[in-house]
Amino acid sequence: MLFVLALIAIGFFWQPHDPHAIDLSQSLQAPSWDHWLGTDHLGRDLASRLIVGAQSSVFAIAIVLVSSFGIGVVAGAAIAIGPWSVSATLRWLAETVLTVPTFVLALLLAALFGAGLMSIAAALIVVTWAPYALSLAALFDRLRGEQYWQASLALGAGLPGALHRHMLPNTLPVLGALAGADAGRAVILVASLGFLGLSADTGHPEWGAMIHEYRMFLFSEPRLVLAPVCATTVLAFLLNRALDRNINV
Amino acid sequence: MLHLSLGGPVKRVLQTAALGAILALPLTLNPARADSVTVGQTFLASGLDPAEGSTGWALVTHGIGEQLFQVSRTGEVVPNLASSANFNADGTWTVELAPDRFFSDGTPVSAELVAAALNRTGEANPSARATAGRLTFEAVDADTLKVSTEEPTTILPSILAEWAFPVYLKTDEAPIFTGPFAVTDFQAGSQINMTPNTYYEGAEKRPDVVLRRISDGQSLALAFASGELDLAFNLPVESLSMFDGAHGEAVKSFPVAYQYMMWMNTRHPALEDVRVRKAIDLAVSRDDLVAAARAGKPATGAFASSYPFAASGPLKQDLEAASALLDEAGWMKGTDGVRSKDGKRLELVLWAYPQRPDLVTFQPVIRAALADLGVSVTTQVTESPSQVAGEGGFDLFLWAQHTAPAGDPGLFLSLFFETDAARNYSGWSNPDYDALIAELRAEGDPEVRIALAHKAQEMIGEHAPVSFLVTPEWHVGVSKRVAGYKPWGSDYYVLRPDFMLTQ
Numbered sequence: 203m204l205f206v207l208a209l210i211a212i213g214f215f216w217q218p219h220d221p222h223a224i225d226l227s228q229s230l231q232a233p234s235w236d237h238w239l240g241t242d243h244l245g246r247d248l249a250s251r252l253i254v255g256a257q258s259s260v261f262a263i264a265i266v267l268v269s270s271f272g273i274g275v276v277a278g279a280a281i282a283i284g285p286w287s288v289s290a291t292l293r294w295l296a297e298t299v300l301t302v303p304t305f306v307l308a309l310l311l312a313a314l315f316g317a318g319l320m321s322i323a324a325a326l327i328v329v330t331w332a333p334y335a336l337s338l339a340a341l342f343d344r345l346r347g348e349q350y351w352q353a354s355l356a357l358g359a360g361l362p363g364a365l366h367r368h369m370l371p372n373t374l375p376v377l378g379a380l381a382g383a384d385a386g387r388a389v390i391l392v393a394s395l396g397f398l399g400l401s402a403d404t405g406h407p408e409w410g411a412m413i414h415e416y417r418m419f420l421f422s423e424p425r426l427v428l429a430p431v432c433a434t435t436v437l438a439f440l441l442n443r444a445l446d447r448n449i450n451v
Numbered sequence: 452m453l454h455l456s457l458g459g460p461v462k463r464v465l466q467t468a469a470l471g472a473i474l475a476l477p478l479t480l481n482p483a484r485a486d487s488v489t490v491g492q493t494f495l496a497s498g499l500d501p502a503e504g505s506t507g508w509a510l511v512t513h514g515i516g517e518q519l520f521q522v523s524r525t526g527e528v529v530p531n532l533a534s535s536a537n538f539n540a541d542g543t544w545t546v547e548l549a550p551d552r553f554f555s556d557g558t559p560v561s562a563e564l565v566a567a568a569l570n571r572t573g574e575a576n577p578s579a580r581a582t583a584g585r586l587t588f589e590a591v592d593a594d595t596l597k598v599s600t601e602e603p604t605t606i607l608p609s610i611l612a613e614w615a616f617p618v619y620l621k622t623d624e625a626p627i628f629t630g631p632f633a634v635t636d637f638q639a640g641s642q643i644n645m646t647p648n649t650y651y652e653g654a655e656k657r658p659d660v661v662l663r664r665i666s667d668g669q670s671l672a673l674a675f676a677s678g679e680l681d682l683a684f685n686l687p688v689e690s691l692s693m694f695d696g697a698h699g700e701a702v703k704s705f706p707v708a709y710q711y712m713m714w715m716n717t718r719h720p721a722l723e724d725v726r727v728r729k730a731i732d733l734a735v736s737r738d739d740l741v742a743a744a745r746a747g748k749p750a751t752g753a754f755a756s757s758y759p760f761a762a763s764g765p766l767k768q769d770l771e772a773a774s775a776l777l778d779e780a781g782w783m784k785g786t787d788g789v790r791s792k793d794g795k796r797l798e799l800v801l802w803a804y805p806q807r808p809d810l811v812t813f814q815p816v817i818r819a820a821l822a823d824l825g826v827s828v829t830t831q832v833t834e835s836p837s838q839v840a841g842e843g844g845f846d847l848f849l850w851a852q853h854t855a856p857a858g859d860p861g862l863f864l865s866l867f868f869e870t871d872a873a874r875n876y877s878g879w880s881n882p883d884y885d886a887l888i889a890e891l892r893a894e895g896d897p898e899v900r901i902a903l904a905h906k907a908q909e910m911i912g913e914h915a916p917v918s919f920l921v922t923p924e925w926h927v928g929v930s931k932r933v934a935g936y937k938p939w940g941s942d943y944y945v946l947r948p949d950f951m952l953t954q
Contacts, residue, residue, distance in 0.1 A: 405830035
């Protein structure tokens with residue numbers, strides 16, 4: 203996972219070739235030392251396009267995870283320890299947004315605010331904060347019944363100390379596993395919406411948009427489609443695995 | 452090397468599976484009658500009223516509507532529902548109707564009905580007023596029409612062959628037409644079911660037709676490859692390798708009188724400067740675009756080179772001159788390679804639409820060419836090109852247009868470039884050009900008309916509200932059931948009276 207993330211990080215600053223450079227004399231070249239994955243029908247370097255395409259996914263995932271995690275933790279704490287009215291309202295809201303299909307919501311936001319990564323990210327955030335909040339609230343409820351929690355408070359640790367000592371170690375692994383599932387889902391969703399042409403820039407080498415653009419070559423040059431498909435699958439799998447491990451911490 | 456070689460049967464199974472999995476095109480859309488033919492097109496009529504937008508074009512394309520005159524396969528204007536048109540000394544025209552022509556409900560075509568329909572169209576549709584202003588039709592007797600034109604014209608037969616003038620019978624329900632096919636079921640934007648017009652000669656030889664809209668060219672190709680379609684009009688070039696002919700399908704390629712072009716929105720702060728527009732025009736390599744589309748010829752001007760009024764070209768690429776123009780206009784290159792002026796970067800959005808797959812292929816090529824020049828371009832694709840173009844919601848817009856649908860340059864030069872013209876997408880305005888078009892409109896001498904059309908193209912070239920790019924070649928897929936189908940040089944008469952089953 204770290205190796206993949208390192209590759210993606212390097213891709214922000216360097217690619218083997220300009221991913222947009224057209225060279226029609228080099229169209230549909232097989233993989234070689236110069237072009238690791240070959241070239242596409244316009245002679246563009248496929249590896250470079252794949253590397254740049256990763257940035258879209260990583261960008262969306264980073265925004266989604268940080269935002270939804272943050273919102274979810276705050277909302278979860280408010281449900282757990284807030285006044286009844288706030289707690290009930292937030293719980294109802296969280297349960298309601300869980301019923302909204304993410305894909306449909308992303309399409310709706312794209313229609314309202316324009317296609318692009320931010321619409322996709324916003325759709326994911328709207329839906330993904332809720333599991334964090336409900337999970338945190340449930341875990342907190344269970345924790346409050348534990349003797350070590352009550353003993354900690356009785357011994358004068360105070361709420362912040364008890365939260366730090368008992369709450370975080372007991373909830374973070376669960377929330378981490380949720381984040382892993384969300385990250386994998388975000389990769390797939392970003393690619394799916396890119397495939398439908400909802401990228402902010404249809405010419406930007408985003409993985410879903412690449413699958414869409416190259417699908418006509420599925421039979422004559424399958425590597426063009428297989429490369430972004432494999433990249434999407436591998437990244438989703440690795441993110442899921444990497445973050446899911448936290449549950450065993 | 453990852454190149455896979457797939458055998459015919461395996462390829463066929465994969466293609467069919469891909470169709471189901473990727474596209475999920477419902478098989479139930481095709482009634483699959485033995486004598487029914489399914490035709491796939493990227494465009495389909497969105498309504499049945501020729502007075503609205505370019506519906507008239509779609510109806511003529513589908514073989515539903517017909518005009519008084521039409522353009523033959525060889526590009527000549529020939530009588531259709533009319534038999535003749537004569538210029539009168541008082542500046543009006545007399546049009547005689549052809550005998551024994553009927554609407555698809557059996558109503559005879561009469562001068563009174565034609566006049567009612569075309570007067571209504573003229574009032575409602577600006578496209579019908581582009582070449583000679585408003586036309587007024589008056590029934591002299593059952594078979595004779597008197598036509599008065601707002602602007603003097605000597606080319607009325609050509610004007611009446613324009614797509615805005617299908618003849619129809621207005622009823623309380625959907626209009627009724629005279630073409631070789633009659634509509635039995637109309638599902639706006641998705642499917643039209645048609646049956647042979649029994650009042651049209653040779654009806655017994657024509658099949659029922661199901662017209663399906665598959666707006667994405669790639670999806671159209673997959674539908675044809677899977678055997679869903681008997682005829683697929685305007686296949687993308689990337690798809691052609693899929694068709695090996697093993698199952699009787701064939702691809703017929705043919706030059707068309709369309710032109711691919713790129714509108715430049717002169718209302719954009721950067722593009723209002725003619726130097727910027729000229730620089731963009733000079734940066735584009737037509738040869739590269741032809742190579743990317745793997746078909747067609749570099750454009751020489753507004754019209755396909757087969758027309759006598761086409762410009763002789765060539766339209767050259769000159770990056771040095773382009774760069775100098777942008778420098779002169781004050782757009783200087785920054786360290787990131789993008790030009791800027793007064794703190795604003797030269798960033799443009801280039802639009803295209805999937806119904807013309809070649810245009811989508813052009814986007815990255817033009818983007819790369821303009822990046823070399825220091826213009827940052829992002830690309831967008833829209834399913835509603837007329838709406839985006841009509842609202843002026845673009846910077847650059849790749850566009851496909853038949854520029855001489857009735858064999859005459861007047862319609863295009865007027866409708867798309869005159870100040871306040873209905874389709875002046877670029878927003879360009881030039882009084883000298885308007886005066887030139889007024890002169891062209893009134894001119895009857897064919898040689899002088901050609902000279903004026905050349906001059907108009909020169910003027911457009913000087914001001915560059917548009918960049919003419921490629922005269923394309925298109926590809927139509929035909930199954931063995933309709934193997935005898937012959938495409939004409941455009942998509943104006945896709946289905947004609949001679950459309951019938953080969954086996």
